Amino acid sequence: MSRSSIADNLASVRDRIHRAAIAASRDPSEIRLIAVSKTKPPLAIREAYEAGQRLFGENYAQELAQKADELVDLHDIEWHFIGHLQTNKAKYVARAAHVVHTVDSAALARELGKRVAKDDHRREGFRMPVLVEVNVGAEPQKHGTSPAELGDILDAVDKEPALQLRGLMTMPPHDLEAARRVFEALVSLRRLHGGRARLPELSMGMSDDLEVAIACGATLVRVGSAIFGSR
Numbered sequence: 001m002s003r004s005s006i007a008d009n010l011a012s013v014r015d016r017i018h019r020a021a022i023a024a025s026r027d028p029s030e031i032r033l034i035a036v037s038k039t040k041p042p043l044a045i046r047e048a049y050e051a052g053q054r055l056f057g058e059n060y061a062q063e064l065a066q067k068a069d070e071l072v073d074l075h076d077i078e079w080h081f082i083g084h085l086q087t088n089k090a091k092y093v094a095r096a097a098h099v100v101h102t103v104d105s106a107a108l109a110r111e112l113g114k115r116v117a118k119d120d121h122r123r124e125g126f127r128m129p130v131l132v133e134v135n136v137g138a139e140p141q142k143h144g145t146s147p148a149e150l151g152d153i154l155d156a157v158d159k160e161p162a163l164q165l166r167g168l169m170t171m172p173p174h175d176l177e178a179a180r181r182v183f184e185a186l187v188s189l190r191r192l193h194g195g196r197a198r199l200p201e202l203s204m205g206m207s208d209d210l211e212v213a214i215a216c217g218a219t220l221v222r223v224g225s226a227i228f229g230s231r
């Protein structure tokens with residue numbers, strides 16, 4: 001994809017976010033765009049960066065670590081880890097990510113907390129912002145904690161001195177009406193577990209459903225194909 005089309009795509013996604021916020025009577029600045037760059041080359045990330053994008057999402061721990069190394073000169077880039085995280089890969093993410101969206105077990109919270117605390121790249125007292133991924137519909141093929149276990153995992157994150165609990169994340173089903181129900185259920189779960197004060201961020205909404213997610217209260221939208229083209 002050419003340079004100008006990434007910049008054009010970004011402009012139109014930003015426009016969609018802006019309109020969706022206004023339509024929902026929300027302040028557009030409450031919603032941050034994460035450009036999901038998984039499988040895309042560092043050059044594509046540079047192009048988006050040059051067009052003003054700063055938050056990027058990656059799904060694979062080693063790919064994130066590699067790209068973060070290759071793009072160290074982009075000093076104010078912010079890497080969001082949004083893929084399924086296995087405990088044995090937590091060390092890569094502890095080193096390279098700025099935010100982790102996909103903590104989904106107490107064991108992973110402990111491992112990530114330990115790895116962040118040990119990472120000698122991190123300044124003293126650094127606390128990694130994390131979100132807990134919820135499999136709202138308890139769909140068997142999806143990652144994320146079940147709503148029933150959410151409370152325990154939130155408590156496990158709270159117990160880790162090197163982690164900072166920031167919010168909830170979910171992967172919606174494809175169908176828009178089903179996605180809306182999932183987003184609304186995530187909002188209800190937040191209300192049940194401490195509300196905005198404890199869980200200010202809601203990571204939900206992608207290329208096809210970001211308007212619905214914003215109407216429901218998303219603060220972080222994760223957009224890949226609408227920016228970088230199909231994978």
Ligand SMILES: *Cc1c(COP(=O)(O)O)cnc(C)c1O
Nearest residue numbers: 036082206207222223224225226
């Ligand atoms: C790939 C991916 C996205 C982006 O999906 P698009 O439909 O390409 O916008 C968002 N979130 C997660 C967790 C993903 O894996």
